[in-house]
Amino acid sequence: MRTDIEIAQSCEMRPIYEVAAKAGIPESWVEPYGKFKAKIIRPADAPVGKPGKLILVTAINPTPAGEGKTTTTIGLADALTRLGKKTMVALREPSLGPVFGIKGGAAGGGYAQVVPMEDINLHFTGDFHAIGAANNLLAALLDNHIQQGNALGIDPRRITWKRCVDMNDRQLRFVVDGLGGKANGTPREDGFDITVASEIMAVLCLASDLADLKTRLSRIVVAYTYEGKPVTAGDLKAQGAMTALLKDAIRPNLVQTLEGNPAFVHGGPFANIAHGCNSVAATKLALSLADYTVTEAGFGADLGAEKFLDIKCRMAGLHPNAVVIVATVRALKYNGGVPKTELNTENLEALEKGLPNLLRHVGNIKDVYGLPCVVAINRFPNDTEAELAMIETKCKELGVNVALSEVWAKGGEGGETLAKEVLRLCDQPNEFRFCYELDATLREKIRTIGHRIYHAKHVSFPAAVEKQLAEFEKMGYGNLPVCIAKTQYSFTDDQTVLGAPEDFTITVREVKISAGAGFLVALTGSIMTMPGLPKVPAAEKIDVDENGKITGLF
Numbered sequence: 001m002r003t004d005i006e007i008a009q010s011c012e013m014r015p016i017y018e019v020a021a022k023a024g025i026p027e028s029w030v031e032p033y034g035k036f037k038a039k040i041i042r043p044a045d046a047p048v049g050k051p052g053k054l055i056l057v058t059a060i061n062p063t064p065a066g067e068g069k070t071t072t073t074i075g076l077a078d079a080l081t082r083l084g085k086k087t088m089v090a091l092r093e094p095s096l097g098p099v100f101g102i103k104g105g106a107a108g109g110g111y112a113q114v115v116p117m118e119d120i121n122l123h124f125t126g127d128f129h130a131i132g133a134a135n136n137l138l139a140a141l142l143d144n145h146i147q148q149g150n151a152l153g154i155d156p157r158r159i160t161w162k163r164c165v166d167m168n169d170r171q172l173r174f175v176v177d178g179l180g181g182k183a184n185g186t187p188r189e190d191g192f193d194i195t196v197a198s199e200i201m202a203v204l205c206l207a208s209d210l211a212d213l214k215t216r217l218s219r220i221v222v223a224y225t226y227e228g229k230p231v232t233a234g235d236l237k238a239q240g241a242m243t244a245l246l247k248d249a250i251r252p253n254l255v256q257t258l259e260g261n262p263a264f265v266h267g268g269p270f271a272n273i274a275h276g277c278n279s280v281a282a283t284k285l286a287l288s289l290a291d292y293t294v295t296e297a298g299f300g301a302d303l304g305a306e307k308f309l310d311i312k313c314r315m316a317g318l319h320p321n322a323v324v325i326v327a328t329v330r331a332l333k334y335n336g337g338v339p340k341t342e343l344n345t346e347n348l349e350a351l352e353k354g355l356p357n358l359l360r361h362v363g364n365i366k367d368v369y370g371l372p373c374v375v376a377i378n379r380f381p382n383d384t385e386a387e388l389a390m391i392e393t394k395c396k397e398l399g400v401n402v403a404l405s406e407v408w409a410k411g412g413e414g415g416e417t418l419a420k421e422v423l424r425l426c427d428q429p430n431e432f433r434f435c436y437e438l439d440a441t442l443r444e445k446i447r448t449i450g451h452r453i454y455h456a457k458h459v460s461f462p463a464a465v466e467k468q469l470a471e472f473e474k475m476g477y478g479n480l481p482v483c484i485a486k487t488q489y490s491f492t493d494d495q496t497v498l499g500a501p502e503d504f505t506i507t508v509r510e511v512k513i514s515a516g517a518g519f520l521v522a523l524t525g526s527i528m529t530m531p532g533l534p535k536v537p538a539a540e541k542i543d544v545d546e547n548g549k550i551t552g553l554f
Helices: 004-010 016-023 069-082 096-100 117-121 127-147 199-206 210-219 239-246 280-289 301-316 329-335 348-368 385-396 407-426 442-452 463-474
Strands: 030-032 038-040 053-059 087-091 112-115 154-159 163-165 175-177 188-190 192-194 221-225 230-232 253-257 262-265 292-296 322-327 373-378 402-405 458-460 482-485 505-514 519-524
Touching: 004 112, 004 117, 016 030, 016 038, 016 253, 016 262, 053 069, 053 301, 053 348, 053 407, 069 087, 069 112, 069 253, 069 292, 069 322, 069 373, 069 402, 069 407, 087 280, 112 117, 112 407, 127 154, 127 163, 127 199, 127 221, 127 239, 154 188, 199 210, 199 239, 199 301, 210 239, 262 280, 280 292, 280 301, 301 348, 301 482, 322 329, 322 348, 322 407, 329 348, 329 385, 348 373, 348 385, 373 385, 373 407, 385 402, 402 407, 442 458, 442 463, 442 482, 442 505, 442 519, 463 505
Parallel strands: 053 292, 053 322, 087 262, 087 292, 163 192, 322 373, 373 402, 458 505, 482 519
Antiparallel strands: 030 038, 038 253, 112 253, 154 221, 175 188, 221 230, 253 262, 505 519
């Protein structure tokens, strides 16, 4: 069996101008980065047509058994194109952290990939480097301000802004810097976030244009004064230089699927510690060009889909037409307690025990958000007819159909059944609504997500968190939406609790304001904003030969 990278390297890519033309993008908008990728520069005065329909692809909570959400997203877009629909796919860019850590690549799989796969997984068009540079420029300006007299009265003990690097590096979570004497800065405790957890990433992905980007950057809170007043990037006069670093990064990246169909790959916030969606700019551009836009949200629907719907759609005025929830028989059996080594054996008892995880996500999409959905079963060769029939029966009890997806093995052809169901759902009116209203208190918004989406019995706020929430509301941030940072592996804040638990408590251990992005971040459990590498990193298998051909990305 060929690997993903071998399949990607064997395909014949179309020149990027040809891909742009297929999408209806004028040549004058295309700024090529080599032969097969480009930035798209849409003039501000260009006419905008009626937006097409928006399809969100999400999934059950991820497991080591694999689900295939990105693969399904790409394959569905190819399938819709095969059915004669003008379609675009809009995805996030992979982070180098997971590429060299566990995933080894994140551009789809099998015959449902976006290419050039190696470029997309590595440096691509330099967006992440620009985001890291803007983040660290702000950090340097902040520390320099303190060093040069501290006219703003910044309390070094209440600096909230961290430096970042796009790599899993646990060694950098907590550091002490500014050592070596007076000329080398003020000694203080510090730390690094991974670039995709930087607020700059969230700001870039939520900004509507360059002017909005600069405004959002100026609002970023980086520290507090001795009197407890917030200090912003605008106070440090940093927004202009930061925008200069990001002026190209905000432009959507155009690539193609293995079947030569246009795809935007732009932005990359994690859904467990940020809002987990590709850029508003790319999504809206895709909607203006195509009849159908297929996009994904990171991790399970309790994280990515919730944030896509409650944050991105709310801010950008988007209205989804249909939702696809991806699952595998293997992953559901894993949720039912089957070890990874035994997932290829039929086990209806374990499948029935694991099915509530899928059914809860389905119920949330239908009942909380009022959106029609279909379950896509990413089929594996060892799935039995009895197992597939059980999933179909349980989903139909909720009024939701199930479609088998074989896009990994067959590309767009393997997704036509799913595509036909998605088209049927898109033609139905829906009553899309948010999980919570903005006029609720910050505490009420967090509690509402905890109860309605996670199905927690209690949401706990330690006294220090209660105090901080009250301070944020006093500062004028009470009307913001909330972005909950939580483990992706469970509905709870404990990654070991699988399935669909009921009697549990979510504990909010810390809250912080992302005023530039426009939301409050609530950190739960032991979630971290700087991941570490596993015992055997994927980086150990990645190599390049004397001709520059990369191997080991999968």
